[in-house]
Amino acid sequence: MIFDYAPAPESRSVVRLRENYDLFIDGEFTPGKDGDQMSTVNPADETELARFTVAGASDVDRAVAAARRAYDTVWSRMAGAERGKYLFRIARVIQERSRELAVLESLDNGKPIKETRDVDLPLVAAHFFYYAGWADKLAHAGLGPDPRPLGVAAQVIPWNFPLLMLAWKVAPALATGNTVVLKPAETTPLTALVFAQICQEADLPPGVVNIVTGAGETGRALVEHPGADKVAFTGSTEVGRQIARSVAGSDKRLTLELGGKGANIVYDDAAVDQAVEGVVSGIFFNQGHVCCAGSRLLVQESIADELLPRLKDRIAKLRLGDPLDKNTDIGAINSAAQLRRIRELTDSGAEEGVERWSPSCDLPPSGYWFAPTVLTGVSQAHRVAREEIFGPVLSVLTFRTPEEAVTKANNTPYGLSAGVWTEKGSRMLWTAERLRAGVIWSNTFNKFDPTSPFGGYKESGYGREGGRHGLEAYLG
Numbered sequence: 001m002i003f004d005y006a007p008a009p010e011s012r013s014v015v016r017l018r019e020n021y022d023l024f025i026d027g028e029f030t031p032g033k034d035g036d037q038m039s040t041v042n043p044a045d046e047t048e049l050a051r052f053t054v055a056g057a058s059d060v061d062r063a064v065a066a067a068r069r070a071y072d073t074v075w076s077r078m079a080g081a082e083r084g085k086y087l088f089r090i091a092r093v094i095q096e097r098s099r100e101l102a103v104l105e106s107l108d109n110g111k112p113i114k115e116t117r118d119v120d121l122p123l124v125a126a127h128f129f130y131y132a133g134w135a136d137k138l139a140h141a142g143l144g145p146d147p148r149p150l151g152v153a154a155q156v157i158p159w160n161f162p163l164l165m166l167a168w169k170v171a172p173a174l175a176t177g178n179t180v181v182l183k184p185a186e187t188t189p190l191t192a193l194v195f196a197q198i199c200q201e202a203d204l205p206p207g208v209v210n211i212v213t214g215a216g217e218t219g220r221a222l223v224e225h226p227g228a229d230k231v232a233f234t235g236s237t238e239v240g241r242q243i244a245r246s247v248a249g250s251d252k253r254l255t256l257e258l259g260g261k262g263a264n265i266v267y268d269d270a271a272v273d274q275a276v277e278g279v280v281s282g283i284f285f286n287q288g289h290v291c292c293a294g295s296r297l298l299v300q301e302s303i304a305d306e307l308l309p310r311l312k313d314r315i316a317k318l319r320l321g322d323p324l325d326k327n328t329d330i331g332a333i334n335s336a337a338q339l340r341r342i343r344e345l346t347d348s349g350a351e352e353g354v355e356r357w358s359p360s361c362d363l364p365p366s367g368y369w370f371a372p373t374v375l376t377g378v379s380q381a382h383r384v385a386r387e388e389i390f391g392p393v394l395s396v397l398t399f400r401t402p403e404e405a406v407t408k409a410n411n412t413p414y415g416l417s418a419g420v421w422t423e424k425g426s427r428m429l430w431t432a433e434r435l436r437a438g439v440i441w442s443n444t445f446n447k448f449d450p451t452s453p454f455g456g457y458k459e460s461g462y463g464r465e466g467g468r469h470g471l472e473a474y475l476g
C-alpha cells in the first residue's frame with residue numbers, strides 16, 4: 001500500500017515576534033549607539049523574521065562594564081544556594097515557554113520542530129536544572145575547598161543549536177558565580193533575545209546576563225575586550241584559531257569547541273538495522289549541522305554490500321520540507337552561505353571521482369535546501385573525507401581489519417566524536433581505547449546529557465563542557 005502523510009504543521013501563533021530587537025544590557029533592552037541593524041530570515045522561505053541591533057565597540061564596552069558591576073557587587077558575593085534559586089527559576093520558565101521557544105528556534109534556524117521540541121528544548125532546561133544543583137556544592141566538585149569564579153565571561157556561540165549552545169555556556173558560568181556577555185550568531189539571534197526576557201521574568205539581578213547581537217566584528221570586540229576574564233567560543237576552527245591568537249599572552253582563560261569529522265565504525269557483527277538507524281541519525285540529525293556528526297561512515301568491507309542498500313532505502317524514507325511540520329525529518333539549511341559551502345565541497349567530491357547518490361526528493365521552491373546525500377568510493381585523500389561539510393552529506397569508506405578502522409578513523413585533524421557498532425563488548429572497548437575523540441558512542445549516536453562532559457582533541461578544540469568537568473572552565 002502506498003500512502004503519504006497529511007501535513008501536520010505546528011502553529012506559529014505561540015510566537016510573538018517584535019519588528020526590532022534591542023541589545024540586552026544591565027537588565028534592560030537598550031538601542032545600540034550607532035543605530036546599525038541586521039535582519040534575520042526564516043531559511044525555509046527566505047522571509048524576514050525581525051531586525052536586530054548590531055552592537056558596536058562602545059555597546060560591548062557598556063555590556064562588559066555592566067557584567068563587571070554585577071560580578072563585583074552582587075553575583076560573586078551571593079551564596080551558592082541563592083544563585084541556584086535563580087537558575088532553577090530560569091529552568092522552570094524555559095519549560096513553561098518551551099513550545100514558544102521550540103517554534104521560534106525552528107523559524108529562525110530551519111531545523112525540524114520534532115527536534116527543537118523533543119531534543120533542543122528538553123536539553124536546554126535539563127542543563128539549567130543540572131548546573132542549578134551544583135551552585136551550592138562547588139566545594140565538593142573536586143576543585144579544592146573554596147573554588148573561586150573567574151569574573152566576566154565573554155561567550156560567542158554558533159547557529160546550529162542556538163539556545164542549547166547558550167545553555168551550555170550560560171548555565172555553568174552563572175552557577176559558578178561568573179557574569180556573562182554572550183553574542184549569539186547573526187543568523188539565529190531570536191531565542192537568545194527571548195532568553196533575555198526570561199532573565200527579566202526570573203528577576204535575575206541586572207548585568208548578570210547581557211546579550212549583544214551582531215556578526216563577526218561584534219564577536220571580535222567582545223573576545224578581545226580587556227575587561228573579559230574568560231573567553232568561551234563554539235564555531236569554526238578558523239575563527240577559533242584567530243581567537244586563540246588574540247587571547248595568547250593575556251591572562252584570559254579560554255575554551256574552544258570547534259569542528260569535527262566524526263567516524264561511525266560499523267563492524268561485521270553489528271546489528272545491521274540498528275546500525276543503519278544510528279548512521280542515518282548520526283549524519284542527518286539537524287541537517288548535519290552538528291560538530292559531532294558521524295560524517296564518515298567506516299563500514300567493514302564484508303558487510304558493505306548488505307548495509308549500503310539498506311541505508312539508501314532508509315534515507316529514501318526521510319521527509320524533507322517545512323520545519324514546522326511535525327512529520328519533517330530534514331529541515332532547511334541555515335543560510336545561503338552555508339548552502340554554498342555544502343554545494344562547493346560536495347561538488348569537489350564529484351570532481352575528484354567519488355560517486356554521489358541522493359533519493360528522488362522534491363525541494364521546496366524557495367528557501368535553502370539540500371537533499372540528503374551519500375558519497376561512495378571515497379578515499380582518505382578526498383576533500384570530502386577530510387574537511388567538515390557541516391551538511392546532510394555522508395562520506396562512505398570501507399575497512400577490512402579493526403586496526404585499519406582505527407587508523408582511518410584517527411586520520412583526521414579533528415577529534416571530537418566517534419561511534420562504534422558491534423555486538424562484542426571486547427571489540428568495542430578495544431576500539432574505543434584507540435580512538436582519539438572526546439566523545440565515543442557505542443551502538444548509539446548523538447546522545448547528549450548535561451551530566452556528561454563534551455569536547456575535543458586536536459583541531460576540535462580544548463576544554464570540556466557539561467558535567468562536573470564543565471565547572472572547571474569557570475573556576476580558578
Ligand code: NAD
Nearest residue numbers: 157158184185215216219220235236239258259291388390
Ligand atoms: P563562525 O565560526 O564564523 O561563527 C561562529 C560565531 O562566531 C558566530 O557567532 C560569529 O558571529 C562569530 N564570529 C565570527 N568571526 C568572529 C571573530 N573574528 N571573532 C569572534 N567571533 C566571531 O562559523 P560560520 O561561518 O557560521 O560557519 C562556518 C563553518 O564553521 C561551518 O561550515 C562549520 O564547518 C563550522 N561550524 C562549527 C560549529 C560547531 O558547532 N563546532 C558551529 C558552526 C559552524
Ligand code: MG
Nearest residue numbers: 040041108187
Ligand atoms: Mg535566521
